[in-house]
Amino acid sequence: MAVTDLRRQPNLVQAIGERIIQIILLVAASISVLTTAGIVFSLLSETIAFFNEVSIVEFLTETEWTPLFATKKFGIWPLASATFLTSAIAMLVAVPLGLIAAIFLSEFASDRIRRTVKPLLEILAGIPTVVYGYFALTFLTPLLRGFIPELSIFNSLSAGIVMGVMLIPFVASLSEDALSAVPNSLREAAYGLGSTRFEVATLVVTPAAISGIVASIVLAFSRAVGETMIVAIAAGQNPRLTLDPTVPVMTMTSYIVQVSLGDTPYGTIEYYTLYAVGFTLFIFTFVLNIFSYWMVRKFREVYD
């Protein structure tokens, strides 16, 4: 019997009260739509103002970014390449370590180990990013300079590595969820054919969970692209088009922080660049998020 069948007809006063409450709740739920609309609208309006003064061709083809200099150049590539570089280094750390941890926790570890280790790893994800930035600048960079003498004080290598450590629990947790969701019948069938535990994990369970695993990696990449404080503190403030991980660079997020720290009056070109860069960042992460959402839905194996 459905719940609605049991419901008494409310009297008029009650009915009006119920209606008002429902409308209030509906308004609360609409806030999320308004937030998205607010983000898109505020980013777009100032970005349009930016492109009234700077051509979109210059934005996409110029290789220098000097909006705070006397001769202003507005090429997004130095910022975009730095964002890509730091995120790629973070992925090199987070993906192998996170994936192996996920496979180990899901297929090899005992229930007790899993229940102890998972919350401990979650602590890593709960540390504020400004703390990671501090750690990268004051601990990891001096340490790495012992091995790589030409490493600058500010560099994308140490920012990227620390960002990767931060993302290990992110990749591990989401991938472990995907692996655990694979039904046991598949594992038992593989054991029945004489597979070892390693073969079950790598040849059966991992391929079956691949959509969830890829989605977790894409989401982690999106997180790295939008990450701000670690790169703002440890990667430097020098916009340059390079893939050299030992020199100071400036990511899109670092640029937004740098301009925000100064007093930028509304209506100046510097103010508009905030939104042009923010809009580019939003598009990047939005595409990655939609892609991971699509991956999960499109390639999910459905089991009874």
Added chain:
Amino acid sequence: MSTQERASVNVQPAEAERIDRGAGNLKWRHFKGNILTVLGWFSIIFGLGTLLVLILDVLNRATGIFSGGQNWLTWEFFNNFDSRFAQRAGAKAAIVGTLYTISLTILFAFPLGVAAAIYLEEYATDNWFTRLVEINISNLAAVPSIIYGLLGLQVFARWLLFGRSILTGALTLALLVLPIIIVASRESIRAVPLSLRQASYALGATRWQTVWHVVLPQAVGGILTGSILAVSRAIGETAPLITIGALTFVPFLPRDIFDIFTVLPIQIFNWTSRPQDDFRSLAAAGILVLLAILLTINALAIYLRNRYQKRY
């Protein structure tokens, strides 16, 4: 079975060799599992080891407990305002600013988040609007926090004329953590069994009476746990508050919610950016305070989760 024997039952030599490699190297096949176990432990220890090194390093810089340096975590640290001289600088304005901002954030985000969750679980029918709201919530959860800062700067600081105030900061953070509260509250409300609602309706309760007197008391544990975790996220956020223009140097306490302000993470960032070693130590002291606050809050969340955990 050797290769010769298998050849006699008409298996091609190449095929036989393939099977043999599998069967004959059973030890190796099992050993690969051991390698993965070792690598798995390595990954976990690498992550947790980094965490441990981070905490010990910060502890040492802040208090000089291992190296015998100066202890920066003193009474003056809590009671002094920021200063150009490290010996006189403290985090009073930042700690009070964090307290004000987060209290206001909870005031905005908690009722809104829970109300939205109630609507989606108890009232919404499966139509385009509900789907739009759900897609929005999952997408908003993945939007970088600095983008929320740009939103707050434009909408709250400029259009609504709130300026670089505590109010702007709290509204921005509230929007940022709203998806976390909604998702946690929805899960908790969904876990309340249908039979309880049916019993309530059978006694003549209206829909809202059922939600308020039956569903919410059952779901309160999960809702509180999720909201506390959202708060701990808000406390550590730096980027959106820098973007809306929270200041880095504030030598006074805010008088009301329209006053300019700073928060602990921004103070830490500011001290970290100064080149002198003494300020780096001050930053470490700030980090210790921040981590201590977060640890307390998370312990509270775990306590609440255990306290209210129900099985049906």
